[in-house]
Amino acid sequence: MRPSPATASVRVRRAETSDLDDLVTLEDRTFDSDRMTRDQYRRHLDSDSALVLVASANHRRFLGTAVVFFRKGSSVARLYSLASQPESRGKGVGTALVEATEAAARQRRCRTLRLEVRTDNISAMKLYERLGYQRIASLPRFYQDGADGWRYEKALD
Known part of the structure; x- marks a missing residue:
């Protein structure tokens, strides 16, 4: 798959232990609640059932991250977290991730990707819908702070 023009300058790679400080800093900058801890990131970096990706530009600037979970024997993957630096939003980072x-x-033979998003995160919902995700469920009081969410999914055929 060739990158779209908006994402051509964004490089995505698997996160490494050396990214830990940047991952935690972005997590703290992006989310008021439901944050992943340093220990959780460390476990996910070494896990077969999780994949942590980072986006960068010019091979240096840390622009964003995505965390996806895989369950053994399941054809459904879950995009658990997507975050980008505030100054990078609207510049193709989310799309690339x-x-x-x-x-x-x-690659892991999953046929569906699911995710949850806060009902007040309009920009994320627009991104997911633009990329072909369909809203499939309402999630009342889903988030730690009591906020409602939506579940989205996309067939990966």
Whole structure:
């Protein structure tokens, strides 16, 4: 799959232990609740059932991250977290990370990718819908702070 023009300058790779400080800093900058801890990131970096991706530009600047979970024996992958630096939003980082997540899920023979999003996160919902995700369920009081969510999914055929 060739990158779309908006994502051509964004490079996505598997996260490494050396990315830990940047991952935790972005997590703290992006989310007010439901944050992943340093220990959780460390476990996910070494896990067969999780994949942590990072997006960068010019091989240096840390622009964003995605965390996807895989369950053994399941054809459904779950995009657990997507975050980008505030100054990088609207510049193709989210698209590049979602496309890389989809590619990784296909590589693991997953047929569906699911995710949850806060009902007040309009920009994320627009991104997911633009990329072909369908809203499939309402999630009342889904988030730690009591906020409602939506579940989305996309067939990866």
